[in-house]
Amino acid sequence: MDVRPSICRFCHANCGILVELDDGRPIRVTGDRENPAYAGFTCAKGRQLPAQHAHPERLLQSQKRSAAGGYEPIGSDRAMDEVAQKIAALVAEHGPRSVALYLGTYSGPHPASIPFSIGWLLALGSRMLFTSSTLDQPGKSIANALHGRWLAGSYVFDESDVWMLVGNNPLVSIAGGIPPANPSRRLREAKARGMSLVVIDPRRTEVARFADVYLQPRPGEDPALLASLLHVVIREGLVDQAFVRDHVQGFEALEEAVAPFTPAFASGRTGVEASEIERAARVFASGRRGCGVAGTGPNMAPRGNLTEYLLLALNTLCGRWRRAGERVPNPGALLPGAVPKAQAQAPKLGWGFGQKLRVRGFTGTAAGLPTSALADEILMEGEGQVRALICVGSNPMAAWPDQTKTERAMHSLDLLVTLDTKLSETSSLANYVIAPKLSLEVPGLSLSMENLEQTYVGMGYSEPYAQYTPALASPPAGADVIEEWEFFYGLGQRLGLDLRLFPVRPETGVLREAREAIDVDMKRRPSTDEVFEQLVAHSRVPLARVREHPHGAIFDDAPIAVAEADADASERLEVGDATMLGELRDVAAEGACAPEVPGRPFLLVSRRMPNVYNSSGRDIEALTKGKPYNPAYLHPDDLAALGLAPGDFVRIESDRGAIFGVVAAAPELRCGVLSMAHGFGAGPSRDGELLRIGSHTGRLIDTESDYDPYTGIPRMSAVPVSIERLEALPASGA
Ligand SMILES: Nc1nc2c(c(=O)[nH]1)N[C@H]1C(S)=C(S)[C@@H](COP(=O)(O)OP(=O)(O)OC[C@H]3O[C@@H](n4cnc5c(=O)[nH]c(N)nc54)[C@H](O)[C@@H]3O)O[C@H]1N2
Numbered sequence: 001m002d003v004r005p006s007i008c009r010f011c012h013a014n015c016g017i018l019v020e021l022d023d024g025r026p027i028r029v030t031g032d033r034e035n036p037a038y039a040g041f042t043c044a045k046g047r048q049l050p051a052q053h054a055h056p057e058r059l060l061q062s063q064k065r066s067a068a069g070g071y072e073p074i075g076s077d078r079a080m081d082e083v084a085q086k087i088a089a090l091v092a093e094h095g096p097r098s099v100a101l102y103l104g105t106y107s108g109p110h111p112a113s114i115p116f117s118i119g120w121l122l123a124l125g126s127r128m129l130f131t132s133s134t135l136d137q138p139g140k141s142i143a144n145a146l147h148g149r150w151l152a153g154s155y156v157f158d159e160s161d162v163w164m165l166v167g168n169n170p171l172v173s174i175a176g177g178i179p180p181a182n183p184s185r186r187l188r189e190a191k192a193r194g195m196s197l198v199v200i201d202p203r204r205t206e207v208a209r210f211a212d213v214y215l216q217p218r219p220g221e222d223p224a225l226l227a228s229l230l231h232v233v234i235r236e237g238l239v240d241q242a243f244v245r246d247h248v249q250g251f252e253a254l255e256e257a258v259a260p261f262t263p264a265f266a267s268g269r270t271g272v273e274a275s276e277i278e279r280a281a282r283v284f285a286s287g288r289r290g291c292g293v294a295g296t297g298p299n300m301a302p303r304g305n306l307t308e309y310l311l312l313a314l315n316t317l318c319g320r321w322r323r324a325g326e327r328v329p330n331p332g333a334l335l336p337g338a339v340p341k342a343q344a345q346a347p348k349l350g351w352g353f354g355q356k357l358r359v360r361g362f363t364g365t366a367a368g369l370p371t372s373a374l375a376d377e378i379l380m381e382g383e384g385q386v387r388a389l390i391c392v393g394s395n396p397m398a399a400w401p402d403q404t405k406t407e408r409a410m411h412s413l414d415l416l417v418t419l420d421t422k423l424s425e426t427s428s429l430a431n432y433v434i435a436p437k438l439s440l441e442v443p444g445l446s447l448s449m450e451n452l453e454q455t456y457v458g459m460g461y462s463e464p465y466a467q468y469t470p471a472l473a474s475p476p477a478g479a480d481v482i483e484e485w486e487f488f489y490g491l492g493q494r495l496g497l498d499l500r501l502f503p504v505r506p507e508t509g510v511l512r513e514a515r516e517a518i519d520v521d522m523k524r525r526p527s528t529d530e531v532f533e534q535l536v537a538h539s540r541v542p543l544a545r546v547r548e549h550p551h552g553a554i555f556d557d558a559p560i561a562v563a564e565a566d567a568d569a570s571e572r573l574e575v576g577d578a579t580m581l582g583e584l585r586d587v588a589a590e591g592a593c594a595p596e597v598p599g600r601p602f603l604l605v606s607r608r609m610p611n612v613y614n615s616s617g618r619d620i621e622a623l624t625k626g627k628p629y630n631p632a633y634l635h636p637d638d639l640a641a642l643g644l645a646p647g648d649f650v651r652i653e654s655d656r657g658a659i660f661g662v663v664a665a666a667p668e669l670r671c672g673v674l675s676m677a678h679g680f681g682a683g684p685s686r687d688g689e690l691l692r693i694g695s696h697t698g699r700l701i702d703t704e705s706d707y708d709p710y711t712g713i714p715r716m717s718a719v720p721v722s723i724e725r726l727e728a729l730p731a732s733g734a
Pocket residue numbers: 103104105106132133135136137296392393394395396398399400401419420421422424436437438439484606607613614615616677678679697698701716
């Protein structure tokens with residue numbers, strides 16, 4: 001039996017795995033105990049990579065929609081010819097702005113995919129670049145811009161004595177808050193070391209069970225709760241005075257803005273005991289090293305930028321930034337070497353630059369263009385209308401808020417192209433679906449997770465880990481599948497464009513050496529390995545050395561320490577941003593009771609389920625185990641009050657729309673909270689198939705009435721809904 005080490009790319013977590021191959025086909029995946037960072041960790045999804053690769057509905061040929069509406073296979077070269085021709089015609093008639101790109105989940109695991117697709121769009125002359133980031137945690141980028149950066153980075157989980165998680169669940173999402181390389185082991189080790197953990201989540205999650213202080217607030221009230229933690233930290237003299245004096249501005253403004261947020265006031269808003277708020281503040285402020293990290297929940301709830309901003313302010317007031325002389329645990333591996341300095345980098349604009357949108361006054365932002373407005377840009381006629389959309393590893397019909405509007409937009413496009421492994425909800429509306437190779441059929445790098453560490457506090461690797469994997473498997477016999485980057489290279493060639501790649505150069509927490517844009521040879525197509533060489537040409541650890549360690553390695557042989565600040569360093573971290581504190585004053589002005597919507601007594605919150613990955617995985621039987629839907633989780637007391645038993649059907653209605661649901665009991669929830677995963681369901685005509693496909697929570701979300709004024713993210717968590725019992729499940733049309 002042929003067993004090889006590799007990188008799992010079912011999700012973004014990059015676990016080190018062992019793949020058993022039979023005649024070039026993957027037949028079994030297990031955790032790789034020889035991997036020094038992941039140490040054998042995998043999840044159920046990763047172990048189903050063979051099923052994903054051999055899935056009967058996997059597209060082995062690209063598809064073209066026929067005049068009759070069905071799909072016919074088309075050769076990948078022919079598909080590129082036709083798409084290039086159509087794009088050339090649209091650009092000639094309507095200009096490059098008529099072409100937009102939407103990058104989603106599965107553009108992440110393939111390192112060349114993002115640089116090539118963006119390089120192609122820019123070479124075409126369009127700036128209409130959209131990603132799932134503005135539907136995810138856009139508050140992080142906005143808050144980082146408005147607060148400024150500490151050029152020595154923050155403390156990492158493995159060295160900290162206190163940690164706070166606000167609306168994320170890294171034991172299930174493996175996404176951030178705890179390093180992705182075996183988070184459960186790291187958490188156990190940290191607890192054994194004596195780390196204090198604070199968790200804030202309306203659901204007592206898997207990670208909350210390890211908390212020393214667990215707060216279960218009403219959803220959407222994180223700004224009030226965090227402002228109150230700041231209030232207590234200031235009132236009780238727990239501020240790191242020296243750090244604030246030397247490196248921070250805006251303290252007085254912040255102090256004034258959090259003054260109304262007494263624990264009693266915040267208790268009224270959040271439903272958390274005032275004494276528990278005080279305890280959380282004291283525990284968080286007591287440690288010397290540690291961080292607060294927020295996740296998708298509060299970013300999708302109202303005022304996500306403010307939540308992330310207050311969290312950064314809390315980290316800053318507690319002095320939670322790495323100081324001169326301290327060792328940097330992750331100096332980089334596939335990224336350029338860190339050059340950390342104990343000094344601040346001043347704030348930047350959070351929005352108001354770059355490409356302007358035609359709707360709701362949106363502009364470019366630190367998190368990118370507002371994806372929630374792309375459907376409007378497609379539907380709104382006139383100068384600048386988007387007429388062609390290319391979706392890379394993404395699924396707007398499953399993921400975008402306001403399903404009804406999204407569907408209209410997809411239908412009205414002149415050209416919809418998706419790069420997708422199956423005829424997803426979106427791909428089944430596309431003019432062309434480009435069939436890609438799957439992860440084990442292409443080389444890979446552990447780069448996406450390393451990038452995160454450089455971008456956001458409390459995310460990514462806490463050590464200089466890297467792994468390279470060659471392609472291990474061959475695509476099924478007779479397949480005509482290509483890599484995502486090859487599609488954009490092919491389009492570029494056909495359109496006579498010179499592609500330049502912009503290797504991800506994140507707005508770094510730890511200062512890094514600059515990297516140049518990369519010119520692509522448009523005459524001779526490079527191999528994926530040659531592309532990787534170019535992308536990481538400035539890595540701290542040369543790719544050749546990474547390749548010598550097929551099980552991955554931690555390259556901690558060159559420890560570095562934080563340098564003293566430059567003699568003329570004068571920039572400061574900003575904790576008194578006027579826009580953010582203005583939003584906080586709005587919260588205070590709403591009063592000590594959280595606003596409620598009459599007739600909508602429940603708040604729908606977002607969540608992740610272990611065995612699916614956004615809209616992927618729900619067609620793999622070994623993962624769904626006979627339940628391929630997303631239950632509507634409610635507290636047993638709520639079930640009883642509504643006269644419901646687990647398995648009963650309900651109709652869930654928001655001010656925007658309605659879906660059906662099948663209820664399940666979840667004693668770990670706060671009462672009044674409905675917890676449901678996204679990425680399920682289809683259009684209203686298939687609502688009756690609930691038990692087979694689940695329901696689409698995005699139908700309940702309104703992009704035009706309650707949204708962030710900058711990133712456009714609508715209220716996607718803490719959404720007011722009503723729930724009503726159904727005697728039987730209607731055939732369609734919730
Ligand atoms: N209501 C609500 N909406 C949400 C969220 C929520 O919590 N609630 N979460 C938001 C978040 S955080 C995100 S990131 C977005 C996700 O938004 P999207 O990225 O738009 O959605 P996904 O469902 O992840 O789509 C991934 C697509 O990639 C395809 N695919 C699988 N493997 C491959 C591959 O190897 N190559 C290629 N090319 N394609 C592949 C899948 O078939 C699928 O169609 O959704 C957002 N939407």
